[in-house]
Amino acid sequence: MKALMTSWLAAMLLIFSTLAQANLTIEITRGSDRATPVAVVPFAGGDALPEDVAQVIHDNLERSGYFDPLPHRQMLDRPSESGEVRYGDWRALDVRYLVVGRASRDGNGYRLQYELMDVSGERRMLGEVVTSSEGELRGAAHYISDQIFEAVTGIRGAFSTRIAYVTAQGVGNDMQFALYVADADGRNSQQVLSSREPILSPAWSPDGGKLAYVSFETERPAIYIQDLATGQRARATSFEGINGAPAWSPDGRRLAMSLSKDGQPEIYVMDIGSRDFQRITNNSSIDTEPAWSPDGRSLLFTSDRSGGPQLYRHDFGSGQQERLTFTGNYNARGRFAPDGEAIFLIHRSSNGYQVARQDLDSGRLVVLSESRWDESPSVSPNGTMVIFATQQGNSGVLGAVTADGRASFRLPSAQGDVREPAWSPFLN
Amino acid sequence: MQLKRGLKPYARTLAVALSLAFVAGCSSSGGTQDGSMDGTRGGAAGSGVAGSGQVGGTGLGAGGTAGQQADGRIPEQRTIYFEFDSDRIRSEFEPVLSAHARYLRSNGSARVVLQGHTDERGTREYNMALGERRARSVERFLSVQGVSPSQVEVVSYGEERPAARGQNEEAYAQNRRVVFAY
Structure with missing residues (x-):
């Protein structure tokens, strides 16, 4: 009944909302x-x-x-x-x-x-x-x-931070996508980019001043870097095939990404200044969704080299790659906690695709979300919350859960699907 | 729905049979998971191998209306669909692919973009890779049938451009597809 009311409310909001306001409202779904x-x-x-x-x-x-x-x-x-x-x-x-x-x-x-x-x-x-x-x-x-x-x-507050997210409406060839940046509470939204072609994978620069993202605006995927204050942007990569999953190094000088220019998706690290590329993976399987460890010494990424998607860590010092996830047959899109001691990821269980946390010391994996179709977990800079994309009725909405899974809330949008949330670093 | 078109017999060339064997072999080395709740790579590889037998069996007698367009027109059917967890070309779509191959061979200046799509389950960038795997499976089929690589480009859209909305198998089935965009 509550779900019915919620979807009814969402439908009414859809009808009564007028213009392209993409502010999000907050519904607490579970208190701690x-x-x-x-x-x-x-x-x-x-x-x-x-x-x-x-x-x-x-x-x-x-x-x-x-x-x-x-x-x-x-x-x-x-x-x-x-x-x-x-x-x-x-x-x-x-x-x-x-x-x-x-x-x-x-x-x-x-x-x-x-x-x-x-x-x-x-x-x-x-x-x-x-x-x-x-x-x-x-x-x-x-x-x-x-x-x-x-x-x-005793933990630094993250209420003055921002989130980037993507909205989408329509189906097939008749779609409209937009990239937004809003306050962490979903208010004060500003459109960064609008396109009839897909936009995905926004990633904040460590200084909070720029976003890297994937846009299909040329009808091919390319990675762009956009300055949020000036709106100026540059195309970082537009190789044949996939140009995906950009991730800034903690020092802001390099961008990890997935490129399929050599046949299948491989992880590369690009030096933003020189545009030099370092190839990190080299095999016939899928390697994508890189994320930097907070100390910049290793990369977390998704690979299906063992069969299904699992998370691996590449150590820059040794060049070694080790598998980190062993619970279940689908673990993908990992992100480090700011202290580097845990990772947040999408885990598939009999309940569907859910946000999970795995402690790196123990290897123990704990499912945090209660929803079924979760994607794109992004951790707040103080490590206390994880924001992610999920489904409410037939709409894509943003959900958030505390890092211990005790409390959660949702940020429904008045219009269309909201997805691909990316939590900014501290901005002050 | 294009899935249930009437099929008529037509003569299959040796090249087709060879291409099927080749494609089936390739499929078994790389399963495509849209995100089955119980899917494993082992399962995907298994279905690829089993599929080659199935393809050979139906291939002898099956043909398609799409295959009749030997003239200069672009074949009408431009979307083919995939099984859950698979990048294997389904036997009912082989005539469609063959018709496109013939069209591209006889129109050397024609270019096609193979747009690979997945259903919405699983993570976006991983699905981007799976959509590419599906489109490459079609690309290999065309290549073995003599289509010049310069005429074909693969672009994966992953789960970004669903043809149908909803969290149900009917929508998922319509979204697991490769589109021929000329």
Whole structure:
């Protein structure tokens, strides 16, 4: 029934949405049982703001899976600074951390003051004044969310990051594709490229300034590099056959990719400055979907050299290639966790294609997602979340799951299929 | 649906038989997995080998309407379909391929792009590789039938351009295809 309602809602959104807005909305599908109770009190003066800053913070914390924010209606009191807080009231509600603040006009912009309190310790942990223009209010809310997240968890917040994704509509020869970049919460989307030919495999440069992607705009696949600030772009490769799966090295100077110019798809590394190519694989099977280890010393890739697709690691130092996945007969599109200790991948089980995590030390593989048709996992730069493409009804939507699998949410689009999410690096 | 066209007998040349043996042999060395829930490469290789027998058996009597166009026109049927987990040319599409081979042989300036497609299951870039494997299987068939390599180009679209939508076998079957684009 819930699924029915969701698809009905999606259909209505489709009907009522007007123009090519590709903003994504968020639906929490599963909360974490280990989430920390927190309360984000509506900011004093917040009603006058064009964005509800406290609500953005509330939603960010909830979506992280680390926090369980108290609904506004359950709040007994609405303090706006630490001096007004009656800790006993919040303890009675089992709230561990409390966020209060106030907003006011400041010249042409806004002044946001916020404080974070440890309720059991009756202690102010954080306090800051942030100024923001009207257009940057959501960005300011993401910044505040980052500070709160790090103060409580010790992990750097990733709310101020962005995601790239591809939308598609239509079938066969009558299709429309577009590449977008949006805030990590799906809002503030901007179109990067639109084409009647397929666009896929967007990949962020490590400085967050460029995207590499595959576009069929010449009716052949080619890899392009586009500067996001200027819109300037250059074709990196357009060999005969597949030009696919671009992946930036951590130093931003090289691009790993899959090229079939020599007969079948092989992994190559291109020096972006000199356009020199280094061939990494050489066999009669498929080698594709390369991903760099965070230290840049090895490449993870998919190969069917053993029969079906499995993940392998190429070590640049030794030149050796070792197989990493042995659970099941389909493991593909791997990505390293930022600490290099685990990989996230697509694993096929009797439940379908799902996002899984494999710890590299133990080799143990754990399925994280509950959906059936998952693709393209991409890890947040702080390693806490994985965003991926999945299906909801007959539409492609983005899903996200915490790296421990405890909490998940979806980002449905009002129009068409959304796929190929790529989480940006830290941008500040 | 082009899958159920009426087939009429026609004389098959020795070249066709040779090409089939060659293609079947190639198929067995590289299975194409769209992502069967239970598919393994072993299974793919097995079906390729078994397929060669099946192809030989039906090949003797089968022919196609597509094969009748010996004139200068591009054969009408320009899409052939593939089994799940396979890049093997199905026997019912051999007359279609032969007709295209004849057309290309007798029209040396004609060029065709073989567009390889997969169904949507599995990862996108891996499917890109599988679509290419399917199109190359057709390319080999044409090559053995004497079509000049300069007339043929392979472009894989992977799962990016589905002919039908939906997570069901009917849609998947329509999407596992190679299209002749002149």
